[in-house]
Amino acid sequence: MAGPDGSSRPNYIAVEGPIGVGKTTLARRLADTFHRPLVLEPAMENPFLDRFYREGRRHALPTQLFFLLHRANQVASISRDDMLGAMLVTDFLMEKDRLFAKATLDDNELELYEDIYRSLDIRPPQPDLVVYLQAPVSVLLDRIRRRGIAYEQRIDSEYITMLTDAYTEFFHYYDSAPLLIINAAEIDFADNEAHYRALVEQIEAMDGVRQYFNPNPSLL
Numbered sequence: 001m002a003g004p005d006g007s008s009r010p011n012y013i014a015v016e017g018p019i020g021v022g023k024t025t026l027a028r029r030l031a032d033t034f035h036r037p038l039v040l041e042p043a044m045e046n047p048f049l050d051r052f053y054r055e056g057r058r059h060a061l062p063t064q065l066f067f068l069l070h071r072a073n074q075v076a077s078i079s080r081d082d083m084l085g086a087m088l089v090t091d092f093l094m095e096k097d098r099l100f101a102k103a104t105l106d107d108n109e110l111e112l113y114e115d116i117y118r119s120l121d122i123r124p125p126q127p128d129l130v131v132y133l134q135a136p137v138s139v140l141l142d143r144i145r146r147r148g149i150a151y152e153q154r155i156d157s158e159y160i161t162m163l164t165d166a167y168t169e170f171f172h173y174y175d176s177a178p179l180l181i182i183n184a185a186e187i188d189f190a191d192n193e194a195h196y197r198a199l200v201e202q203i204e205a206m207d208g209v210r211q212y213f214n215p216n217p218s219l220l
Contacts, residue, residue, distance in 0.1 A: 010178075011087045011088075012086045012126075012128045013027075013030055013034070013088075013089045013090075013127060013128065014093050014129070014177075016096060016167070017184070019155070020140035020152075021135050021140060021143075022133060022190070025190050026091075029190075029196060030131075030203075031089040034089065039089070041091055042066075042070045047066070050151040061113070063104075064100060064101050064113060065113065068113070068120075071094055075122055075124040086125040093124075095176075097117075098117070100163075101113045101114075126176055129178050129179075129180060129203065130179050132179060132181045132182065134167075134181065135183075137160045139185050140164070141155070141157060144160075179211075180213055181212045
């Protein structure tokens, strides 16, 4: 994967993983390091999300449709170079929308969601690299509690377990782009520079369709 300057840097990187795993923090750092525009999912802008976490499934459909329409607009606005393709870093894959829809909607709601999805004719560019962050449920819950976002404090272990299982299944079969799977349980990309630089080196050396990254124990 070569960038526009000839370096081994992917043009379009998508960072994914369940809530609390650190994908937005990592996406921000990668965008800065690789000099790419940053596109973030609109979690804080969704007016239904608080009600979904507070009252559950009966708010799942409007919550999911808001994300779908917003992400569709984001995808439509992504600029593409005729030679290089899209150049950006995101903290989501468009396919993630369906992952959440299948996990949270009932059969009738999912049918309606799929009809709307098809009518939008969404054609997202494929990333040059997907970075998938994994961590145990206990770690995710601890991080969610510590970052202190009010509406997230209602998230319980059952919901996080359901999401992590859905992500595990999704990426088990994912083959649309090169995939770097990271054990993020003991990695601090925000404040540990050695951890972050080791990851950047792994990204620049990425060779193949699926690789795994665990930092050297000496960096922990």
